[in-house]
Amino acid sequence: MQGFNRFYSLVSSMKTGLFLLFLIGVTAAVGSSVLPGSFYQIPVFKLLLLLLLINMILCTFNRIKLTYRVLLKRFGSRVWFRQLGILTLHLGIVLVLVGGLIYATSGQNERIHLLAGDQVDISQVLDIKHPFTLQLDEFRIEFNEDGSPSQYISEVTILEKGRIMDQVEISVNYPLSYQGVKAYQTSYGYLVQAAYLDENGAEKAERFFEGEWLYPDGTNRRVKIYKYIPNFNPAYGMQSVTLRPDNPHIIISVYENDELLGIGAAKLNEPTEIDENVYVTFTGVEPYTILEVKSDPGLPLVITGGFALMLGVCLAILAAPGRKKNTIKTDDIHE
C-alpha cells in the first residue's frame, strides 16, 4: 500500500508534470528543426503527451480537493477566485488533451475532389451514422483588383435520400457543419479541355487532369498536358502572374519515342501544331474544388477545454495577488 501511495504521489505530482512539460518542449524544439512535419508522430512524443494527460488528470483532481479546502477556510473572495481560475485552466488543458486523444483514436478526415454537378455520398468517405450526400453546384474563385484571389467558394447542396436539405456556401474560414461532419474549402485544381483528332481520326473533345497524356491522330508524337497557367507571362516561366485568367495558357511538352522535342505554352482556343498538319486546340478549363471532410467526436471537448483554459487563466490573473506580501503568502498553497 505504501508502495502504491509513493507511486501515486510520483505520478500525480506537480514536479513530474513540469518535468514532462519540459521534455515535451525540448523534444518539440529538436523535432521541429530535425524532423519538421513528422516529429509529433514519433511514439515517444505521443507517449509523453499521454503521460502528461495522466499526470494532469491526477493533478487536477488534487486541485479540486485543494480548492474546496480553500473555500472552507474563508481566505477571502480574491484567493478563492484565483484558486477557481487555476483549477478551471487546468481542467481546460485536461479537456483539450482528452479531446485530442479522441481525435487521434476515432477522428476521420478525407479529401474529396468535386467538379460542378458531382455528387458524393459522405458515408462512403467517412464512417458516419447519419448518411448524406454533398452535391457541388458551382466552384468559383473571386479576385481582388490586383488579380490576387479574394475568396474560394464552393456552392453545395446537401441531400438526404434525394431530398434537398440545405444549400450552402463553403469558403475559406467558413466551413460547412452538418450532422457532426465538417467540410472545409481546402484546395482546388483544373481540368483542361482539349479538342483533337484521336488515333482513329475521330473528332474528340476531352477533359484532362494536369499531368495526363494526349495521343493525337496522324503522328507518333504524344503531348503531356503539364499545367494550366491562368495569367501567362514568359518572364514568369511556369509561374502564373496572378490567379485571375487574364491570359490563360496551357504548358505542354511534346515527346517522340520518349524523347522530349520541346516545351511550349499553348494559348486557349488557338490550334497548336503538334506535328505537320496535326493540331490540338485547348478550348477551356474546368475548375474543381477540393474539400476536406472531417468527423471529430473530440471537437466539442477541445472547444470547451479551450474556452475553460482562457476563462481560467483570465480569472487567475485578474485575481492575482497584489503587491502586499501578506496576500502573496495566503495565495499560493502548494501541496
Place this chain on the structure above:
Amino acid sequence: MEVLMDELLYVVLFCYLASALLYFWGNNYAKNWVVKVALVLAILGCILHLVILVMRTVLTGMLPLTNGLEFLLSFSWITVLLYLLMQTRYPIQSAAGIVMLISALLVSLVAILMKDQLGSVAPLMPALKSPWLTVHVVTAAVSYSAFALAAGLAVVQFFKTGQSIKDDYIYLLVGGGFALLSLSIVLGAVWAEQAWGRYWSWDPKETWALITWIIYAIYLHVYRSRDWPANTTRWMVIIGFGLVLFTFFGVNYLLPGLHSYA
C-alpha cells in the same frame, strides 16, 4: 504619405535610441534630469510611432496587424506604451534602458529590412479574412510586450544584490503575458480549426509558441514555490523572451510553414 512615414520611422528610431542611452546614463549615475529627458523622448517617440500606425491603418483600411512588418511595428509600440503606463504605477524605471533598446532594435529592423513595404498595400489572402485575426494578433503582441518588459526587469536584477521586490513585478508581468499568450494560442487554434480544418497542426509557429508557453508555465509554477534560486528563475524569463523572438523571427525566416505570412 509613404515619404512621411519613412521619415517618421527614423525620428521614432532616434527618439527610442536616444531615450535608451539617456536612461542607461541617468539610471547609472543617478542623474534625475537625464532620466526626465529620456522619459520625454520615450513619450515623444511613442506618439510619433502611433502616428505611423494610424497612417498605416488609413492606408490599408485595416488595423496594422496583418503581416510581419505591421506586427513588428505594433509589438514595438505596445512595448513602449506598456512601459510608459506601468512606470506611472510601479518603480520599474531601472529596466527602462533595456526596454527602450529592445524597442529601438525592433524598429531598426523595420527600417533596415522592410522599409519598402511601409507604404505598400496588398489585399488580405483568403485565410486571413476572419474576425479572429484581430484578437489573435493583438493578444500575441501584448503578451510579447509583457515578456519583453519582464525580461528587461530580469536583466536589471542581475546587477543588484539581494532579493528585490522587483521579482514579484516580473512574476506579475509574466503572469499577464502568459494569460494573453494562452488566449492567443487558443484563439489561434479556434481560427485554425475554421480556416485549415484542424486546430493544431504542429506547424513551426504553433510548436514554438507552445515551447514559449511551456517555459513560462514552468516559471510560474517554480517561482511561487520558491524552490529555485532567484537567478535561475530570472534566467528563465530572459530565455523565455529569447524564445518569443525566435518564435517570431526564427520561425518566419528559418522554418517556413502555414504561418509564412507573419
